[in-house]
Amino acid sequence: MNNLLEFFSFTNPTVRTVVLGTVLIAVCSSIVGTYTYLRKRSLVGDVVAHAIFPGICLGFVLSGSKNPIFLMLGAIAAGWIALVLMDAIVAKTKLKTDTAQAFILTFFFGLGTVFLAYIQKSGSAAQTGLHDFLLGKAANITQFDLAVFGVISLLLILLVLTYYKVFKLISFNEDYAASLGYNVKFYRFLLTTMTVVAVAVGIQAVGVVLMSALLITPAATARLWTHKLQHLMLIAGIFGALSGIFGAYVSYAAVNMPTGPWFVVFLTFFALLSIFIAPKNGILSKLKQKRINANKINRENVLKTFYNLMEHGAEQINTQLILEKRSFVPRVLEATLHKLKHQGLVQRKGNIYSLTEEGMVEAKRVVRLHRLWELYLTKRMNYKEDHIHGLAESMEHIITPEIEKDLLKELDYPTQDPHQSKIPY
Amino acid sequence: MISLEAHNLTVAYDKVPVLWDIDFELPTGKIIGIIGPNGSGKTTLLKTIMGLIKPASGYVKVFEQDLDEVRQRVAYVPQRESVDWDFPASVQDVVEMGRYRKNSLFRRLTQTDKEIVANAIEKVKLTAFKDRQISQLSGGQQQRVFIARALAQGADIFFMDEPFVGVDATTETAILDLLTTMRDEGKTVVIVHHDLQTVSGYFDHLVLLNTRVIACGPTAEVLTQENLSNAYGGQLTLLSKIQSIIKEKEFPIREKGFEKR
Numbered sequence: 001m002n003n004l005l006e007f008f009s010f011t012n013p014t015v016r017t018v019v020l021g022t023v024l025i026a027v028c029s030s031i032v033g034t035y036t037y038l039r040k041r042s043l044v045g046d047v048v049a050h051a052i053f054p055g056i057c058l059g060f061v062l063s064g065s066k067n068p069i070f071l072m073l074g075a076i077a078a079g080w081i082a083l084v085l086m087d088a089i090v091a092k093t094k095l096k097t098d099t100a101q102a103f104i105l106t107f108f109f110g111l112g113t114v115f116l117a118y119i120q121k122s123g124s125a126a127q128t129g130l131h132d133f134l135l136g137k138a139a140n141i142t143q144f145d146l147a148v149f150g151v152i153s154l155l156l157i158l159l160v161l162t163y164y165k166v167f168k169l170i171s172f173n174e175d176y177a178a179s180l181g182y183n184v185k186f187y188r189f190l191l192t193t194m195t196v197v198a199v200a201v202g203i204q205a206v207g208v209v210l211m212s213a214l215l216i217t218p219a220a221t222a223r224l225w226t227h228k229l230q231h232l233m234l235i236a237g238i239f240g241a242l243s244g245i246f247g248a249y250v251s252y253a254a255v256n257m258p259t260g261p262w263f264v265v266f267l268t269f270f271a272l273l274s275i276f277i278a279p280k281n282g283i284l285s286k287l288k289q290k291r292i293n294a295n296k297i298n299r300e301n302v303l304k305t306f307y308n309l310m311e312h313g314a315e316q317i318n319t320q321l322i323l324e325k326r327s328f329v330p331r332v333l334e335a336t337l338h339k340l341k342h343q344g345l346v347q348r349k350g351n352i353y354s355l356t357e358e359g360m361v362e363a364k365r366v367v368r369l370h371r372l373w374e375l376y377l378t379k380r381m382n383y384k385e386d387h388i389h390g391l392a393e394s395m396e397h398i399i400t401p402e403i404e405k406d407l408l409k410e411l412d413y414p415t416q417d418p419h420q421s422k423i424p425y
Numbered sequence: 426m427i428s429l430e431a432h433n434l435t436v437a438y439d440k441v442p443v444l445w446d447i448d449f450e451l452p453t454g455k456i457i458g459i460i461g462p463n464g465s466g467k468t469t470l471l472k473t474i475m476g477l478i479k480p481a482s483g484y485v486k487v488f489e490q491d492l493d494e495v496r497q498r499v500a501y502v503p504q505r506e507s508v509d510w511d512f513p514a515s516v517q518d519v520v521e522m523g524r525y526r527k528n529s530l531f532r533r534l535t536q537t538d539k540e541i542v543a544n545a546i547e548k549v550k551l552t553a554f555k556d557r558q559i560s561q562l563s564g565g566q567q568q569r570v571f572i573a574r575a576l577a578q579g580a581d582i583f584f585m586d587e588p589f590v591g592v593d594a595t596t597e598t599a600i601l602d603l604l605t606t607m608r609d610e611g612k613t614v615v616i617v618h619h620d621l622q623t624v625s626g627y628f629d630h631l632v633l634l635n636t637r638v639i640a641c642g643p644t645a646e647v648l649t650q651e652n653l654s655n656a657y658g659g660q661l662t663l664l665s666k667i668q669s670i671i672k673e674k675e676f677p678i679r680e681k682g683f684e685k686r
Contacts, residue, residue, distance in 0.1 A: 040509075165525060166525075168522075172508060172519070172522075173503065175472070176501060176503055178475070178476065179476070179501035180525060180526070181493065181496045181527045227515070229513045229518075
């Protein structure tokens with residue numbers, strides 16, 4: 001508990017460095033990753049993340065230190081070599097993209113692991129902690145790292161904002177961009193380089209193994225919340241930042257815990273949460289829509305039954321009469337009647353129910369739609385009369401006023417349905 | 426006046442020549458159809474004209490100039506299926522892309538741009554849908570979005586790849602009306618089309634294609650029984666044999682020094 005307070009009060013300068021560093025890294029990867037995601041290059045991100053591992057080891061061997069600048073240079077070089085090799089494999093051999101990706105990813109990662117084993121055996125004191133690049137250790141972020149990552153992250157974010165329009169165009173429709181005269185190859189190169197750099201920056205906090213999650217998951221999660229690209233980038237950044245703060249906390253509170261896996265746990269938590277509660281696309285809102293539909297169907301069916309009973313001369317309508325005419329679950333019927341009364345469509349005197357004026361209008365509308373659709377099915381779609389009732393039974397709840405207007409026009413304002421019942425207006 | 430000239434154009438796709446030494450010229454101010462059977466190179470021709478595929482030999486001139494010189498006057502409507510319509514963008518967003526210019530990265534859309542965009546959306550009858558997310562549109566509406574984007578470019582010549590595929594009757598009529606208006610304004614529209622039945626109703630001028638140009642001219646002159654059976658009547662077996670040898674041995678289609686001739 002003390003830990004929690006100390007961490008989230010941000011009074012400790014080490015905590016501030018770690019949190020700021022992680023958040024910057026996370027926001028930057030999430031925003032750059034938005035384009036990786038939109039261009040369907042998710043797996044390329046994974047390849048790059050794994051491929052930079054030997055680069056980091058080499059950077060360490062050549063410079064003899066864990067200075068982030070050397071490690072990053074090694075990482076970026078390795079990432080690029082991997083991508084160039086991958087493209088060459090696809091272009092020059094019969095192998096397909098997925099095969100080339102699997103091949104390059106495993107080869108480079110294997111190479112990195114060999115390098116790491118060699119470095120660890122050499123026994124140099126500086127190498128301790130190099131294996132933290134595998135799964136990430138946000139707590140290791142120093143003031144100097146922060147300065148380096150900060151500058152690079154801000155630069156990347158600035159690039160995305162500068163080229164926002166072009167990146168949008170290229171991600172949506174490369175051929176069209178080329179037809180406008182844009183140098184598509186250059187922008188593709190720029191986007192790929194930005195991805196490589198974002199990955200190289202991120203590995204300190206997340207590690208090479210899980211880095212691609214930080215590129216892809218925030219954007220994929222944000223996609224559930226919005227249809228707008230600006231908002232997508234913003235929301236992805238927020239999810240990334242939140243996961244970053246929690247990841248940094250774990251790294252701070254539990255000394256031997258790697259950050260990357262926790263990062264991914266939090267990201268996935270947000271993703272799952274979004275699958276449930278996101279507007280329109282979320283499971284909850286779909287359930288809600290289902291309930292709204294069911295209620296509408298019940299209400300309209302009850303109103304229609306009133307109309308049918310009255311059409312056959314019934315005057316004193318009670319629940320029993322309704323149930324004889326049409327099967328409802330009695331409890332549902334009670335609830336629906338209650339709701340209709342509340343809405344002023346039905347009135348009640350003792351056990352006798354009747355339609356109000358408004359209720360009558362609504363009941364007529366439902367019956368009218370049913371009969372119009374039956375007529376449409378027989379006249380325009382050549383259905384036999386004994387088939388149409390069931391189809392119209394569901395359509396009456398779906399047809400909108402606009403479609404009703406078209407329907408009336410197309411059928412030339414008919415007065416009788418195929419069963420010779422009057423169509424009420 | 427000539428709107429488009431293709432000279433000795435040879436294009437290979439995955440090393441197989443799809444267009445073999447073709448030559449033709451197109452007039453200005455007409456609705457022109459590029460027709461031919463499946464795999465006859467129609468889309469490849471359009472992409473080559475737009476500079477998306479590099480030809481193995483020959484060249485294309487638009488309004489008697491290289492494409493790069495006249496880009497502002499040329500608009501391209503790719504096949505609808507060539508993009509992912511789940512992309513987070515609205516109708517307005519996509520049509521605005523027609524006003525993007527490569528040399529003005531930071532320029533915001535001006536009031537004039539916005540009027541042009543609104544006008545283009547109106548012309549394809551999508552004003553009521555302008556804020557709609559593009560994934561929620563029908564196939565026909567999506568096609569109209571692409572056409573509106575090209576209209577927003579304010580071009581003089583339009584290249585459209587199969588705009589009538591998978592569209593509803595409303596869209597078909599809307600597109601045809603629009604094409605007529607465009608022609609009356611002096612614009613040239615070149616359309617890749619595969620449905621022979623509708624050809625005579627749609628186009629003033631035709632290029633009948635099957636790896637080579639079989640006929641090119643006013644619709645009535647091109648649509649003869651002889652031309653059609655030449656284009657559609659079975660593959661040329663000898664030609665496809667040679668094509669497979671070229672693919673297998675990776676022979677060059679043109680020897681050095683003959684690229685531009």
